[in-house]
Amino acid sequence: MTERLWAEMYTEQIAQNIARIRAQMAEAAIRAGRKPEEIMLCAATKMNDAEAVKAAVAAGVDCCGENRVQELTAKLPQGAYEGRPVHFIGHLQTNKVKQVVGKVDLIQSVDRIELLACIDKEARKQGVVQNILLEVNIGAEESKSGFTPEAAQQAAANMTEFPGCRLLGLMAIPPVSVHPGDNCRYFAEMHNLFVDISRKTYDNVSMECLSMGMSDDFADAIREGSTMIRVGTAIFGPRNYNV
Numbered sequence: 001m002t003e004r005l006w007a008e009m010y011t012e013q014i015a016q017n018i019a020r021i022r023a024q025m026a027e028a029a030i031r032a033g034r035k036p037e038e039i040m041l042c043a044a045t046k047m048n049d050a051e052a053v054k055a056a057v058a059a060g061v062d063c064c065g066e067n068r069v070q071e072l073t074a075k076l077p078q079g080a081y082e083g084r085p086v087h088f089i090g091h092l093q094t095n096k097v098k099q100v101v102g103k104v105d106l107i108q109s110v111d112r113i114e115l116l117a118c119i120d121k122e123a124r125k126q127g128v129v130q131n132i133l134l135e136v137n138i139g140a141e142e143s144k145s146g147f148t149p150e151a152a153q154q155a156a157a158n159m160t161e162f163p164g165c166r167l168l169g170l171m172a173i174p175p176v177s178v179h180p181g182d183n184c185r186y187f188a189e190m191h192n193l194f195v196d197i198s199r200k201t202y203d204n205v206s207m208e209c210l211s212m213g214m215s216d217d218f219a220d221a222i223r224e225g226s227t228m229i230r231v232g233t234a235i236f237g238p239r240n241y242n243v
């Protein structure tokens with residue numbers, strides 16, 4: 001098969017996958033008494049090349065989420081995300097903050113105060129305001145970074161100290177689930193926290209986004225109040241970690 005034909009088939013497959021996910025999102029929303037248009041679809045693009053990302057953008061994802069600074073830096077000049085916002089969703093080292101601040105519409109994965117302070121400083125240096133989400137380690141997993149729910153509350157209350165940032169919501173990656181539905185309680189806890197913070201009036205805070213739910217559990221996340229799901233595998237197929 002020619003490379004061109006293969007690329008066309010892959011593009012078509014991505015479009016079909018996205019159409020299927022949209023239908024599943026709408027069904028989950030309606031079942032929960034929510035409006036389908038309340039929930040954004042973020043394509044988690046790690047390990048997929050610019051052509052695949054462009055296919056996802058053309059097929060109508062709401063935004064793209066990149067995990068690694070190196071991939072972001074490579075795909076930006078290739079125009080991979082053109083036409084849609086790009087978010088950073090991976091663990092971010094402070095020495096790479098410069099390469100991300102001002103380049104992405106939203107940093108979803110602000111997982112510690114030190115990183116928040118570093119992003120704030122870089123944003124002020126550039127004269128921009130960087131939109132962020134706080135990542136919450138909702139399963140209290142030792143292997144994961146992220147704020148505790150209490151620390152996230154506290155950080156939201158203190159956002160006035162970080163005028164280079166605007167807090168737009170929360171993000172979570174719950175524990176890998178063994179059985180379907182395992183993560184519902186974590187999603188519900190995240191939603192409670194989101195509502196709690198939303199009810200307060202804090203400077204530099206405008207709670208619009210609750211980012212949770214991935215390929216295997218997005219319907220549960222939508223039922224519990226997610227406003228943005230981040231989907232990789234169900235759009236692009238399995239990632240090949242051996243290349």
Ligand SMILES: *Cc1c(COP(=O)(O)O)cnc(C)c1O
Pocket residue numbers: 044046067089090173214215216230231232233234
């Ligand atoms: C990879 C990734 C996703 C998507 O995971 P899938 O299971 O492939 O849908 C979502 N969020 C983050 C932060 C990721 O790294």
